[in-house]
Amino acid sequence: MKIRRSLLKDTVSVETWKGEGAYGPLYEDLVTVRWNYDGKRRLVRGANGEEVVSEGTGQAHPDDAAQFTPESRLTIDGRSSTVLTASPQSVRGHVHHVKVACS
Numbered sequence: 538m539k540i541r542r543s544l545l546k547d548t549v550s551v552e553t554w555k556g557e558g559a560y561g562p563l564y565e566d567l568v569t570v571r572w573n574y575d576g577k578r579r580l581v582r583g584a585n586g587e588e589v590v591s592e593g594t595g596q597a598h599p600d601d602a603a604q605f606t607p608e609s610r611l612t613i614d615g616r617s618s619t620v621l622t623a624s625p626q627s628v629r630g631h632v633h634h635v636k637v638a639c640s
Contacts, residue, residue, distance in 0.1 A: 539599050540634040545571040549595060554608040554620075562608070570604055572597040572637070574613060581638045583607075583621050591621055591638040599625060602635040611639055 549572055552564040572595040581591045584607035593613065597605065605623035612618070618639040625632040 538628065538631055538633065540596070542571055542598055545573055545596070545598065547572055547574045547595075549574065550612040551604045552610040553604050554606050554610070564610060568604060570597060570601050572601075579638070581621060589621055589640070591640065592618065593639055595637040595639065596626075596634045597637060599632040599635055605635060605637045613639070 548569050550567055550569050552567050555563040555565060557563065574593060574595045576593045579591045579594065580588055583589045595613075602623060602625065605620050607620050607622060609620040610617065611620060621638040621640055623635055623637045626634050626636050
């Protein structure tokens with residue numbers, strides 16, 4: 538069972554990372570996604586396996602998981618951030634939400 542979108546109270550602006558181009562990183566167009574955000578610092582393991590400090594964690598609907606690839610740019614309450622990891626969280630074998638750690 539997926540988390541209901543009505544339970545997601547916060548919003549985040551996301552520019553999904555596409556890769557490197559001739560002049561630097563490439564991003565998709567800006568989209569706004571509903572999620573729940575917790576601004577607590579935590580020690581997390583990044584996409585490359587290193588331990589890094591996350592400045593906050595968000596929970597998003599599983600259908601929005603493709604927006605949160607590592608290196609994607611986020612704007613949370615006017616503050617810029619970057620996606621460190623995005624991992625699906627399952628309940629009884631079904632993805633309930635996606636947990637996003639950001640710098």
